[in-house]
Amino acid sequence: MKKFDKERVLLAVAGPVIALAVAFALTSIVLIASGKNPVEPYTLMFQQATYSDIQVLIINQASMYYIAALAVAIGFRMNLFNIGVDGQYQLAAMVAAVVGAHVALPAALQLPLLILTALLTGAFWSGIAGVLKVTRGVSEVVATIMLNSIATAVIGYLWLPTVFGVKVGNNNTTGEMHESGWLPGIDMGAAGEVYGFVIIAVLLGIGYWVVLNRTRFGFDLRASGASESAAAASGVNPKRMVLTAMLLSGAISGLAGLPILLGDTHTYSLNFPTGIGFLGIGIALLGRNSPTGIAFAALLWAWLDKASPELDFHGYDKEIAVIMQGLIVLAVVVSYEAVREWGLRRQQRRVGAELAAGHVLGASASPSANKTEKQEVAGR
């Protein structure tokens, strides 16, 4: 049993580690090609990560990336590609901001109300794509991309002064939210404030793991992802699974904008960060859809984002970080596939060796259990 664990960890870790090493190496080549020191940017960026105020920024940013990536991962586990996380979280944050500005309940009710609003808005928006898929067979990829554009237009409409918009100077906002809806952060003194929503993000990660690995629904979802026909044969209603997964994915995306909305800006303005949904796709990929993996990936991404601006002051371009992010995603796709095949080959060799040694497969409980688990690893 112990031996098996090593194998499993090796396979899980090899992919991202190889990808990161390749990305770092390629970025260094880019730096050398442009006649710059290939090491100093990294030392500068690592140094940034030791400052407490940068750490606060990294954690805050990572919380949003984490939630968005979880939303994407739910779809991935079921072979659904929810590209619409971007539109879902923006629209949800917008609606939550509007509700927060117009409803004033005590904090104990206001915060759950805002979170529920965001959940429902996100679920509603992705649900449209879900319904289209199960009733008309529209690809969720196409539908969610279109819904992103529509979400932008809807936000533009809600921003009109005659609807819910409040103009502040040259900026469009939704007006300041009532203070009862502000989620207090964790005060770090001079370093700033860690968003209170970070804790909810961690809870979401735990919830994600429990639901997927310890409930019947999670099993059905993973089974549908692995083989829809097999899942259907075992009594899973595929259409219902698609719709539920889409709704769940959308509901989680709805929360992705809340850390900054409830913890910092308290209004949805033109300055609200966009594009987190798309970054979430890369982060979910890098984190292999596992809650811990995604956490590391989100922190890595946030670190690249927050440590890179310093490069501008030392004669380097901060776009180095963007190049790295791109290379990581590319390298991840290649290295995961390579590691998967390598793992399969190792497994086949072992089975062959065991057969040659005269063991009968399934004779004892433990080898057969190992085998199925290994296949699960390889199948990811």
Place this chain on the structure above:
Amino acid sequence: MRRVSRLTVAGAATASLALALSACGGTSTESSSSSESKGDKGLAIAYDVGGKGDQSFNDAAYAGLEQAKKEFKYETADVEPTDGETDADKTQRLVSLAKQGYNPIIGVGYAYAPAVKAAAEKYPDTTFGIVDDSTVEADNVADLVFAEQEASYLAGVAAAKSTETNTVGFVGGVDNPLIHKFQAGFEQGVKDTDSKVKVISQYLTQTAEEGGFSSPDKGKAAAEGQIEKKADVIYAAAGLSGQGVIEAASANKVWAIGVDSDQYRQKALAAYKDSILTSATKDVAKAVYTLAKAVEDGKPEGGIVRGDLKSGEVGLADSNPKFKDDAELQKAIETAKEKIISGEIKVKSS
């Protein structure tokens, strides 16, 4: 077994994170402020979306920076934004500049308003400036705003006088309140001059992130669409995207009206300059330089600094000889200008 190992991983990750947080007490501002030399550093600007090289708004700020650098012979800095950044990132950028001793520090674009406010509180001895926003109220913050609608009104007069098809176009970069000022002024100028002239108005994108200020291809497509609908003078208030509008106008032999900088004189647009009737200028360069000078002279002023037709910080460029030598056109523009300055014409801003 499996569960335990996973939980251990999660626990270890959380613990290491907490450890990292508590172990590293110093902030980036504290730890390096002592080693940095201060005093020899001057003006710093932080760009808005589009960044340096947009031949328009941001480049105008850069021109002001260059002038100040030459004149005061000090070190300057200009920093570009990243896509999809938050207010916290912008604050970090400004604080970082302040910490290194730059003074004054100007955020180019209203998106910097919350960041300038936060940074100005942390560094009360540094002068901050913000372009296109009047909501930040602090003693050490100068709000540099412009009456874009007044210059746009004059552009409307020029367009209405120059059109032969009685159709003119307006291309806005992003559908936001700032660009609405350009549209409102332009449309009013056209209507007041000749009520028969039709204005086709169009925005490239809803948000800046979709590239409304930074996509010449979008500008080109929009302009081509308007030209097909018979527009023969097109006013572009779209930052870098405006280049595409000017390109399309040049290819179809119609007039384009530039924005912010005097685009007739720009090297990147030299091939199309004969199609640039005029530009509705917004002298961000002068405003940036003036603030730098005030700081250099030791008497910076906070509060709202408004540039309008009267102060000459907005206006129409007359570099194109065909525009300048058209006496009737010039007279109409001069009359309108006087009326706006005297208050006889009230230009709407939305």
